Amino acid sequence: MNPPSTYHSVAANLQSWIMSGELPPGSKLPSERRLCERLGVSRVNARDAMHFLEGQGLIYRLNRIGWFVAPAPFIYDPTRTHSLLDEAKSQNRKLDTELIQAARVPAPLAIARKFGIPATTEVLNVLRRRAVDGRWVLLESCYYQEDDFPNLLDQDLTASLNALVRNTYGFKRRRQNIGISSKPLDQVQAQQLRVREGSPSLKLSRDVIVDGRCVVAEAEHWLHDAIEMRMRGRTTG
Amino acid sequence: MNPPSTYHSVAANLQSWIMSGELPPGSKLPSERRLCERLGVSRVNARDAMHFLEGQGLIYRLNRIGWFVAPAPFIYDPTRTHSLLDEAKSQNRKLDTELIQAARVPAPLAIARKFGIPATTEVLNVLRRRAVDGRWVLLESCYYQEDDFPNLLDQDLTASLNALVRNTYGFKRRRQNIGISSKPLDQVQAQQLRVREGSPSLKLSRDVIVDGRCVVAEAEHWLHDAIEMRMRGRTTG
DNA sequence: CAGTGGTCTAGACCACTAC
DNA sequence: TAGTGGTCTAGACCACTGC
Structure with missing residues (x-):
């Protein structure tokens, strides 16, 4: 036409x-x-x-x-309790994980508020990037209440953090608050995934609540075209 | 600099x-x-x-x-069982709904597969657009198995379809499969929201399962900047 | 170093909207 | 009809990558 x-x-x-x-x-x-x-x-x-x-x-x-x-998107259940590596395996995809940072840092304002602690308190932060089939598509930033996770920084932080929380630290009974929104990557994030500043991403935030207290706060940034989230079997009233 | x-x-x-x-x-x-x-x-x-x-x-x-x-995004729980109108009210936002189409149509391939019926079978389709504070931000397309929803097209289709399914048709015990992904709007969809073709949107699909059978399949397309999804209180192993 | 995408200029015409 | 964004040309220089 x-x-x-x-x-x-x-x-x-x-x-x-x-x-x-x-x-x-x-x-x-x-x-x-x-x-x-x-x-x-x-x-x-x-x-x-x-x-x-x-x-x-x-x-x-x-x-x-x-x-x-672009390859087909990675299918992902954000309510999962098992490791992402298993999910990748079942989809026949290669998953690489790289630890960018693991440190004790002053709690950012938003994290401090979630944890219910003063903003000056130190918390543990683990920052990783992950690649699906060789393409960096995911940035993970996880914050942990220090008292609840002794010696966390000495663990293997390239494996499943989920499993660590559940098995090593024994937080089995827990609730999660999940948030999903569309957010552009800032300059630092973009650089870490080798894309342009402002590239669209799907942001997944997950707060792990144990006994009414938030002990873990995660944020995942997925390149928007690389991910599709699916949650199965929710029961509703 | x-x-x-x-x-x-x-x-x-x-x-x-x-x-x-x-x-x-x-x-x-x-x-x-x-x-x-x-x-x-x-x-x-x-x-x-x-x-x-x-x-x-x-x-x-x-x-x-x-x-x-752009105004602040609308906060939205995709696992909700109550009407979107209530959610809007509690956020002090105005929600308008416009019925674009309500008709008996041949099942699209993807829908037929979900419903487990031949692709030629007719199903009910309700297409609506919704505005938050006067801005068209959401396109809803809902498919229903005809046998399960007699006289659906005669109901008030500008009100809560969720409530209709639950109360009028009595589907209270149900499960939902939810999918979330980033999808651009096609030409028709874009026109209906008065945006450009290819505008990024957050696509939410929801399959309602009753007794192991899918009876409702919905797809919502939200303009990406207008929505933030939050799910509270999921319990995990 | 050559080649890539990233940014930028100074114009132009078209399709559509609101009036 | 006037004004808007949408599309397009034919150039240019810069920042960065890979070799």
């Missing part, structure tokens, strides 16, 4: 290359300038097409490196 | 106007061209700033109408 040089048609072109398998998931797209030449459009136009397909979750980019074909 | 004409600084300018209350939530921003003049930047640059702030959830746009300051 439109003349052939709209960004929609550029996007349609790319899309057909992807759908046809010419460009398999994970593969790198031709550079923007090469695409301009090949399709006879200006660079802005080509970029608009990329941004459009990025929004569709069909392609993603690594900052200043290039555009890539 | 950077020279003053980057889109970051344009964004910072706008942001300060918004934060200072000069531009209250819901108010219209100056037009792009006026901003270019006022700040001495090119239009592409101004637009990049807008897109950045849009990603931050600070402003939103109505297609071809203009940019507006």
